[in-house]
Amino acid sequence: MSMIYRRVALIGLGLIASSMAHAMRRAGLAGEIVGTARTPATRAIAREDGLCDRVTDTAAEAVIGADLVVLCVPVGAMGALAAEIAPHLAPGATVTDVGSVKRSVIDAVAPHLPDSVHFVPAHPLAGTEHSGPRSGFAELFDNRWCLLVPVPGTDASATARLRALWEGMGSNVDEMDADHHDLVLAVTSHAPHLIAYTMVGVADDLRRVTDSEVIKYSAAGFRDFTRIAASDPTMWRDVFLNNREATLEILGRFTEELFALQRAIRTGDGDHLHAYFTRTRAIRRGIIEAGQDTDAPDFGRGTR
Template sequence: MTPATPVPAVTENAALPPVFDTLVVVGPGLIGSSVLRRAKERGGLARHVIAVDIDPAVCARVAELGIADEVMEDAAQAAAKADCVMLCVPVGAMGPVAASVIPAMKPGAILTEVGSTKVSVIEAIKPFLRPDVPYVPAHPMAGTEFSGPDAGFATLFEDRWCLLTPLEGTPSAAVEAIRTLWERCGARLRDMTPAHHDRVCAIVSHLPHLLAFTICGTADDLADETRSEVLDFAASGFRDFTRIAASDPIMWRDIFLLNREALLEMLARFMEDAQAMARAIRWGDEDYIVDRIERGRKIRKSLIENRQA
């Protein structure tokens, strides 16, 4: 266990009783460290926060940043102290980590996670669930291309959606506790089924990342002279793709593989639309081209109006 340097608190939620006495965040990367910062700087989430990571260097950095009250390498030991355990690890690691923490959790303590896929994560965790440990899956739709404990910030979730996919039979008090936690992080809440969540995220998040990685790979595969010109003269459109493509490769490898059915469905639909646009360009179908551009402009306007841009 590593002692943490305290961070001065900003008492936005100080007058509110904390949602949990002890909150354990396993995986203090971008999402996890942002939750920790929110808890320490704004109050109202937990009286005591513990960060957990198997990497001693990450633990040392979290302690140096002072964004947790305790920093531990053993997830099970930390979970034994928790009223809520939040898993913020890559989706491919959710099952093994859940298997280690659930047996150690106190009866009535809540398990939650922030995975970007839900059907696969729920299936991975279900075999290890206990009837006295409620499980509330969640997915905060917020992020940047950066990772690690230095990447987080307390306002990451402000005005962003957090999607809850509660399972049938989960105690309502547990669902409301997780809902309140994310509301106090500044998020907007929406409930949906796990399968619907995965289809929505496939089109609004997973497919755009797949396209960004692919476009950057195509540019990198060009002849040396052309590639250098691409990098020298990259306009804002290409720069936006490179920002997305800078995201964590292990995290996105797991997301692509674990949401493959929904992602491949959306990719197939996109490829059909791309072929239709290619035909319009080839045959000079100006009306079709303008219609697609106008639809894109409308979507951008809607995002701005919905405070998501």
């Protein structure tokens, strides 16, 4: 793979940014990787590990002379960051982000950017429950999807170049409109996360079942919920506050269906339950066939 950007500035050095640094290096996609983070602690770790070629103390310094600037901070912090870097951006540079919500990030970032730069919002659909500069790894994006959400007027060649970067980091790339992105992600990610957080909270709250019982006996299904619900609280607070409408719509649908299934349990309507539980298996098969999961039983976790 050959170099796609001469200088990439990563603003924020958490899971996504550090994985990008590793993935860009694996394929030689960037001439120089410059990074910065909000706290001295994170910058010190990045320097110690050699995560980037250069770590600057401020975002303003980091973006100087960069032909790609990637905003890798929580969704709610994007707008202030854009305002901070705007005066320092090189003409012709591309600005992108990796935020999990797109409409609100576009609304918060776009107004600050000068006309001389290209803005191509993006969202890699890959993550783990870990965070911080040491949680990243080069393979995170392999065979996962990255959604590009170009705004009206975005230069096609800027979009194509960013697409090449994500493909070089191992991703499959699709383009999508911001509102549709936010609805799709409400279904595949945001609502499931809120539900998992809620179920883990209920288990923690219940007086008659001890935490130690919940922990010991978690392998029966609950365990997967706790992994999801171990994700970063700040990131997820910002996701829900910034994808409010779509998340609430999906949760409304979810509650409706849950009530119908509760009623079936209460009235003993086994046929309704059986039919519902049968229908949901087709989606699972599709996911395995699409290579987005393996069919190994319980992912070998039963055997550890």
